Amino acid sequence: xxxxxxxxxxxxxxxxxxxxxxxxxxxxxxxxxxxxxxxxxxxxxxxxxxxxxxxxxxxxxxxxxxxxxxxxxxxxxxxxxxxxxxxxxxxxxxxxxxxxxxxxxxxxxxxxxxxxxxxxxxxxxxxxxxxxxxxxxxxxxxxxxxxxxxxxxxxxxxxxxxxxxxxxxxxxxxxxxxxxxxxxxxxxxxxxxxxxxxxxxxxxxxxxxxxxxxxxxxxxxxxxxxxxxxxxxxxxxxxxxxxxxxxxxxxxxxxxxxxxxxxxxxxxxxxxxxxxxxxxxxxxxxxxxxxxxxxxxxxxxxxxxxxxxxxxxxxxxxxxxxxxxxxxxxxxxxxxxxxxxxxxxxxxxxxxxxxxxxxxxxxxxxxxxxxxxxxxxxxxxxxxxxxxxxxxxxxxxxxxxxxxxxxxxxxxxxxxxxxxxxxxxxxxxxxxxxxxxxxxxxxxxxxxxxxxxxxxxxxxxxxxxxxxxxxxxxxxxx
Ligand code: ADP
Numbered sequence: 001x002x003x004x005x006x007x008x009x010x011x012x013x014x015x016x017x018x019x020x021x022x023x024x025x026x027x028x029x030x031x032x033x034x035x036x037x038x039x040x041x042x043x044x045x046x047x048x049x050x051x052x053x054x055x056x057x058x059x060x061x062x063x064x065x066x067x068x069x070x071x072x073x074x075x076x077x078x079x080x081x082x083x084x085x086x087x088x089x090x091x092x093x094x095x096x097x098x099x100x101x102x103x104x105x106x107x108x109x110x111x112x113x114x115x116x117x118x119x120x121x122x123x124x125x126x127x128x129x130x131x132x133x134x135x136x137x138x139x140x141x142x143x144x145x146x147x148x149x150x151x152x153x154x155x156x157x158x159x160x161x162x163x164x165x166x167x168x169x170x171x172x173x174x175x176x177x178x179x180x181x182x183x184x185x186x187x188x189x190x191x192x193x194x195x196x197x198x199x200x201x202x203x204x205x206x207x208x209x210x211x212x213x214x215x216x217x218x219x220x221x222x223x224x225x226x227x228x229x230x231x232x233x234x235x236x237x238x239x240x241x242x243x244x245x246x247x248x249x250x251x252x253x254x255x256x257x258x259x260x261x262x263x264x265x266x267x268x269x270x271x272x273x274x275x276x277x278x279x280x281x282x283x284x285x286x287x288x289x290x291x292x293x294x295x296x297x298x299x300x301x302x303x304x305x306x307x308x309x310x311x312x313x314x315x316x317x318x319x320x321x322x323x324x325x326x327x328x329x330x331x332x333x334x335x336x337x338x339x340x341x342x343x344x345x346x347x348x349x350x351x352x353x354x355x356x357x358x359x360x361x362x363x364x365x366x367x368x369x370x371x372x373x374x375x376x377x378x379x380x381x382x383x384x385x386x387x388x389x390x391x392x393x394x395x396x397x398x399x400x401x402x403x404x405x406x407x408x409x410x411x412x413x414x415x416x417x418x419x420x421x422x423x424x425x426x427x428x429x430x431x432x433x434x435x436x437x438x439x440x441x442x443x444x445x446x447x448x449x450x451x452x453x454x455x456x457x458x459x460x461x462x463x464x465x466x467x468x469x470x471x472x473x474x475x476x477x478x
Pocket of ligand 1: 364368369370372373396398399400401409414415416417426427428429430431432455
């Protein structure tokens, strides 16, 4: 059942309880007050003047009653139909005597010795009523009626009912205000949340719940819901971005693989069509096919490595001397490119990592510094410790890069000059692999460069746990 209906049912139930309690209370009060009047009347009626010998006419009871100040007395014959003698302590237009029904009086008349049975009768005129007690004479031929007006009782009851009504109205108004307040604070925000949830289910992930602060339960729920929605949206966007990245990666990889494949296919078709008759042409075609096949193999190797790194598998870590890997890289580069001035400044640094992968990082950076710079441009390789991290830097005096290129160099398949890059045998994955390996080792790869001033590629890695420099150096005393 919705909360709104439950509140309404509660409201109606409270109102019903109030009505029943008020009725019961006023009933109890009325019988209490009438009981008192009855006791007074019974007391008066049991006096000897009424219950005793005849001969004394009706009149005010001797020795005024303490409580009965307005009374009525009538005497009638049992067998006659009316009341012959009547007397009243008062008699005016405003306070008419009771309308006496002879039959009814006789029905209620107490036998001798029996307790009287008081009854209520209406006044002759107007809306007031009388309480009466009828007593039979000892001989049983006469009946005396003693009565008093119920005006005071009715007035008291009227006042009590008024107070009860006012109290019930106040309780209901308070209940109404509280219900409205609860609806406003509790139900309306919940309904709003339900609408927002529907909108989100419909695809609008940016929707958020309006909540009235954190002071109420619904407010806290709204806040929690909003932070959960924020997380979900974030995760959803991240998944979308990752899916888009995977799709682009697959498309780029297919495109990269298609180029050498098309080339190989072209040579085989040329050979089938008889276009490679001479030994010289055939061997040139074979050389080109081999070159393309090697390029494809390198590309597939790189793709496999990236795919493995994407899986976040645990690394095969050992203590690796980064400076020694860099020295090997420099040696290899000098062997391949003896003319190139390559400077090395290597400080012993140990990192925990996969040696093969770190070797590839060094090789990729030094190869780039050679391949993407003019022959003769100097290259500087350095390894050291900076801010309690191992740092490998490969700098060159090449052409450098503009800011837009610099922002993308670590992207997969990015080449500043695609035709030149491909011609040089690059896959466009070298720096993406550097970044992926570095991140897998808990490090960071970045570059700074200025057009015409060369580039510097930096790899920042955590020091091996055993390296004393993992903790910041103690502040030097001066
Ligand atoms: P590849 O070298 O196979 O093209 P990389 O990911 O290693 O792929 O490099 C991406 C691109 O970044 C290169 O194509 C080149 O345009 C640019 N680049 C990389 N290293 C340098 C460098 N040292 N100097 C200038 N440009 C560079």
